[in-house]
Amino acid sequence: SEAVFVVDRGNGRVVMLDAQLGWVRTFGSQGDGPGQLSSPEGIAAHGPSGSLFVSDQGQSRIHVFGFDGAFKRRFGESGKHAGGLREP
Numbered sequence: 193s194e195a196v197f198v199v200d201r202g203n204g205r206v207v208m209l210d211a212q213l214g215w216v217r218t219f220g221s222q223g224d225g226p227g228q229l230s231s232p233e234g235i236a237a238h239g240p241s242g243s244l245f246v247s248d249q250g251q252s253r254i255h256v257f258g259f260d261g262a263f264k265r266r267f268g269e270s271g272k273h274a275g276g277l278r279e280p
Contacts, residue, residue, distance in 0.1 A: 195259065197244055199232040206235065206246060206257065219261030224251055227263030233280070247280040254280060 194211040204222030206229075209215060220229045230250025237244055243264065246255045252270035254277070257263055268277040 197235055197237065199235050199246060201232055204229040204232065206232065206244065206261070208261065217261055219257060220246070220255070220263075226266060227255070227257075229255060249279040252277045252279060 195216065196209040196211075196213065198207045198209065200207050200218070205218045205220040207215070208217045208219070220227060220232070222228060222230065224230055229246065229248050231248060232246050233249045234247040235244055237259075242259045244257045244259065246257065248255055253266050253268040255263070255266045268275065268280065270276060270278060272278070
């Protein structure tokens with residue numbers, strides 16, 4: 193089924209909508225732990241892996257969720273070194 197994913201920066205979460213733009217679920221919460229978002233800014237989907245990549249400027253990280261909202265992992269840290277990100 194088709195879905196639309198939107199970052200909700202003010203609430204530190206991701207909103208999933210159906211093809212008619214009706215609410216399906218939200219996931220993520222404000223914070224700095226696994227699956228928590230500080231200032232989500234962007235989102236990208238990778239269909240073959242069923243993964244959503246959410247950039248979090250507040251944590252200088254990328255969080256990875258499944259299309260079902262399950263937290264998979266996160267990577268990155270603030271800095272200019274290899275693997276470092278600054279407000280992704």
